Amino acid sequence: MFVKYAMTFPQGSYLGAVPIALDTIITGISLFYSKHQAARWASFALWWISLVMTLLTSFGLLILQMSKQKHHSLEDVAGLWLMTCVPMIITAAAGIGQLSSLISTSENSAITILIISFLLWSIGLVQVHLILACYFWRLISYKLPKRDLIISGFLPLAPLGPTSPQFFWQRHVS
Amino acid sequence: MGSGALSQIFVNFPYPVTGGSQWMRDVGYCFWILDIVLFVLFSAFLVIRYTWVSLPNPSVDFAVMLM
Numbered sequence: 001m002f003v004k005y006a007m008t009f010p011q012g013s014y015l016g017a018v019p020i021a022l023d024t025i026i027t028g029i030s031l032f033y034s035k036h037q038a039a040r041w042a043s044f045a046l047w048w049i050s051l052v053m054t055l056l057t058s059f060g061l062l063i064l065q066m067s068k069q070k071h072h073s074l075e076d077v078a079g080l081w082l083m084t085c086v087p088m089i090i091t092a093a094a095g096i097g098q099l100s101s102l103i104s105t106s107e108n109s110a111i112t113i114l115i116i117s118f119l120l121w122s123i124g125l126v127q128v129h130l131i132l133a134c135y136f137w138r139l140i141s142y143k144l145p146k147r148d149l150i151i152s153g154f155l156p157l158a159p160l161g162p163t164s165p166q167f168f169w170q171r172h173v174s
Numbered sequence: 175m176g177s178g179a180l181s182q183i184f185v186n187f188p189y190p191v192t193g194g195s196q197w198m199r200d201v202g203y204c205f206w207i208l209d210i211v212l213f214v215l216f217s218a219f220l221v222i223r224y225t226w227v228s229l230p231n232p233s234v235d236f237a238v239m240l241m
Contacts, residue, residue: 017175018220021213024178028206031185 012061013083019053020087023094026050030094034101043098044109050094051116054087058127077138078145079155081131088124089159092117128159177212181205 026046033039061084065072095117103110135156144150184202 018217021175021178021209024175024181024209025206025213028178028181028209031182032203032206 012064013080015061016057016083016085016087019050019057020090022046022050022053023087023090026094027097030098030101034098037105040098040101040105044102044113047091047095047098047113050091051120054091054120058084058088058124074134074138075142077131077134078149079135079152080149081135082128082155082159085124085127085131086155086159088120089128092121092124095120124159128156132156175209177205178209181209 026043029039029043029046095113099110099114102113138145145153181202184198184205187198
């Protein structure tokens with residue numbers, strides 16, 4: 001049933017909210033308990049779990065959409081489509097957020113997270129802007145989205161907001 | 175997700191608030207705890223909904239609630 005739900009587009013895109021929510025918890029651990037070594041490793045372990053969920057959402061759902069679903073038209077494009085790639089940017093932000101505390105515990109782990117976060121961030125940003133281009137073209141061609149999808153019009157803010165501090169932190173930590 | 179973002183905003187608030195650093199951090203901590211509770215709750219709902227109970231056409235989407 002879960003796979004059937006995941007294949008129902010665009011409702012399956014909401015599964016991207018799960019790694020995003022986990023990322024806020026990871027960032028909280030880094031914010032409040034960064035002085036405890038156990039907390040650093042806990043956030044490190046949780047980040048890897050979040051990374052797996054992010055990749056499953058971002059690429060797994062994309063493959064399902066491409067291979068198993070009916071044809072989509074340009075009229076179907078909505079802000080909700082961004083939910084598959086937003087987790088990549090938020091997970092990258094959570095990774096960067098824990099670098100300053102993790103680097104004192106294990107430099108190798110910190111460098112690994114830095115590299116993977118940068119890759120996630122760049123791939124996510126490319127995907128987001130590809131979908132945004134389609135979305136704006138859809139708005140011009142077919143006007144406003146359907147009533148049940150209009151609320152997802154705010155979703156472009158989700159990846160674009162964290163991108164600027166993310167860029168600053170990467171420069172700062174590097 | 176929203177409560178976690180609020181928590182980060184309270185803790186990392188960039189402008190000086192007189193005597194605000196500690197209470198804003200405490201409020202942020204409360205939101206973070208709320209974030210964890212909601213995440214566990216809705217994740218449990220999600221698992222129950224898709225593994226144990228088979229109901230036709232879910233009208234309420236728990237992944238949406240996580241937002």
